[in-house]
Amino acid sequence: MRILRFYQINKVMLQHGLDELIPGKWLPWYAKLGRIGFFWLRNKHPDKSQGTRVRLALQTLGPVFIKFGQMLSTRKDLLPPEVATELSILQDQVEPFDPELAKQIILQSLGLEKLSDLFSEFETKPLASASIAQVHAAKLKDGNQDVVVKVIRPNIQQTIQSDIELMRTAASALQKLLPDGKRLRPVEVVKEYERTIIDELDLTHEAANGMQFKRNFENSTALYVPTIYSDYSHKNVMVMERIYGTPISDIKQLVARNTNMKRLAERGVEVFFTQVFRDSFFHADMHPGNIFVSTVNPNDPQYITIDFGIVGTLNSEDKRYLAENFIAFFNRNYRKVAQLHVDSGWVPSDTDIDDFEASIRKVCEPIFQKPLAEIEFSNVLLQLFNTARRFNMVIQPQLVLLQKTLLYIEGLGRQLYPQLDLWKTAKPFLENWMKEQIGLKAMYQKISTNLPYWSEKLPEIPDLVYDTLKQVKTLPELQKLQFEAQQEQLRQQHTSTLLMIMGTTFIIIGAILPMYQDNWWPSGCFDLLGLGCWFFAFRKKRS
Template sequence: MIPLRQLPRLLRIAGVLARHRVDELLPASRRPRSLAWLRALMPAPGADLLVLPRGERLALALTALGPIFVKFGQILSTRRDLLPADVADALTQLQDRVAPFPAAQARAAIERAFGATIEARYASFDDAPLASASIAQVHAATLADGREVVVKVLRPDIHARIDADVALLRALAGVVERTHPSADKIRPQAIVDEIETTLVNELDLQREGANASLLRRNFAGSDDLYVPEVVWSHTSAGVLTLERVRGIPVDDLAALDAAGIDRVALAEKGVRLFYTQVFRDNFFHADAHAGNIWVDATRPADPRFIALDFGIMGSLPERDQYWLAENFLALFNQDYARIAELHVRAGWMPADARLDELEAAVRTVCEPYFTRPLSEISLAEVVVKLFEVARRHDLTLQPQLILLQKTLLNIEGVGRLLHPRIDIWATAKPVLERIWRRRSGPRAVLRTLRRRVPEWLAAAPDMPQLVHGWLSRANAGEMELRVASDDLKEIERRLRHGQRVAIWLSAGVSLAVATACVALLAPAGAPPGARWVAWLLGAAAVGAFALAARRS
């Protein structure tokens, strides 16, 4: 049930949605009658509003409802698995700019956060904000050592406002969950959970500072991206102080041209940056629209980007990162069978999915694109279409992948804005192949082994007891496979044969690992007895497995 205290706000929301004819987003059979009644009571919208596409009308309605709903719309735009493409595109364009709050309130919030006056913390503080958004606003300041900084401070009572709006959204989601025939696929409560998590993370400015600090470390000394330094001594959960940077907004093409910026080189750097962040660092800027990206005007011949606003960052589980990279490489090579196979092996689709049907569907989507010059092909558009096809085959994706898809759309949009004829494929493919070779090649395997050798040595004293316990249970018959038919007995015989083969193979691998530990991975300063310990461990493993093989 919706709390009574929420009814006035709910009625206002319904009135704004009705006036903007937002109910037309829904099929006629699913439109709430209450909105139709409100339509009749509301003044007729102007002709200029009625001619707008539905996505633009929704964006205008969210803007009219206030800054928090603008933020909801921006977050919802990342869920292209739920929204029509035209609606998602319109929501992506929402601008999070609102009227500033008084400087006195900003000063009071900063002084509460640090327990000291503004004058004690900053040499100067500009009361006129540089920018103002729904969550926070930004002021220019200088530190005692003369460094120029910007100070980001949360809006007053922002936590209470967000809590109230999230509670209202959760109540509405409950209504949808009980009444909508496709609620199990839409999962409205999960959508609200995602929105709430994103907003809560954005309200923690210390978390945003940590994001900025890690991204800066990943690109230290880079000619591609500059990230402002966090001033940790002047940062808390409600206040973030960053080095002040200056640049040209990436969508101001006239200013870029006037500064002599090489836009072609800049566009190619943007594409490389995306794949580097995702597949080298597994930490990417997930709100990379034009407002959050500037260009360093001091280096026109070799331009670099400047990143801003680190509230929404993305990362992928290692498993998804592997499957995603392999899918991209298969797509670059037009290997449709491989794409179908990878989707199933990754667990994104049911194991009983028909690979031939999925391959045919992927081919149907991709082939029309590959008849055009590569410079005219939108990689982001192809990926979106592939997700749509896979969804018809019961695709299941994690929110991180949806966020990545939205980021890819943003990055490609920026790239084509700077250089409309950029060949995304030719730029992206060698970067991904080079990064992936480094991530999965022999040297990467050796680095992983070197990291894990100390763990193996720490666990080594427990191994004899564990092996003894396993062999004791096997000898007592506790691990015996019992069968009740001739067919099952034949299966048991084959399984036992396979176990013996696997045991001997494991013995060989154990010996090889012990040899590697001694020959390659022992630290230079290890004591003389370390090599003997490694050999003894290898021999013990071989003996244990041989005993198991004889008993089996």
């Protein structure tokens, strides 16, 4: 089976001329010979660009590869821009699977006898068919609420596992074959993909994330999160409120509805920074297929988001350093940026700060030659990460997720409102947040958060103080005892070494004596003495 799949993958890649992407001089003789061996598999799309051929090949190979392409499209640090842009076209136009199968999965997962036990209506024709799941519209019997039912593709787990296995083999071959293999880190990329996709296969994760977002944005005018019906959620099935918004990519429709595009673009940035800095919990799969705009109030537009399979979290130190980094960065204080990287432990503590600062300046100064409104925030972050990587920055998965999300948000914002000044929108937010983290207000907040903990520990303090004082009183005595024990140990070791030397000398004498005289007993005595010394030496050593 695996051989067959391997052949199929090879066939699709060769028929899309992907082998031509690797310069001939990099390929060893056996790879070239193998290519000639498959002479009947010719590039069928010689007229198409590299990027288009990669996209078409991934599309032909199915959901697992489509999702991989979507992920790769955000890795502009690894791919040529043309290929990355082409891959970002990969949306969720995937062949639907048999709706009867979907119904069976729903019945089985939710323990129903028939669909009408839960739904008053169920649309057999899928509403959408994505890489991992298929979505059916329905109406709940109880309350008549419009919902969608998301069903994981059957057998996708096995397909993913075996395809990833093949991807891993191909990645490690590429890493060895390509001269640039180390920098491209294909093995690491596949690993990252595996982690993300495996998480997405369990809809209970998504349901829990969705509910957390709903709580975080309860009553928000900026973002609406549909209700998840946790009672009807399972590993393979999830039921959620159906939303009716305008897809964010449908700019014509948004304009026709007189949507305030400037407000919409700025809101996107605000929502993102709120998720990152206020909640430490951000939606990390912000591709346009997952974002909609409510049709209710076009002048004060509200976002609607779905698909909570991938989320990112940041701890308070990461947030603090990130905010300080952004601020230092836009003040062009590269020294501070370098220092922050060291302080946060993102780069090793022995990093040459002068050298690091100079490298950051070299990549970032050209970016700042542009007017502030034209600077790509995500590009700034990307350049920073790439520079830091050369200084052995340990890859921080949460920061990579953040950078990718920012890339989406920024791209989207600029599409909606090309004059969007991301920094102007984000700066007050970051500065406010920083103010809240330091100063009197922050101190008061920290104290009030920790107060219950401290009050719980307070009664233990007198005992702790008493015990500590008691220990301090007996400390000199203890130290004296320790010192004496160490001295005794040293003495024992010296005696043991001396006895070993004496024992060895006696045995040598015992061995030499028979050469000069006929009596055996003097040499026997020396041997015995020697063995005795060794015996006592070992005993001393072990005591």
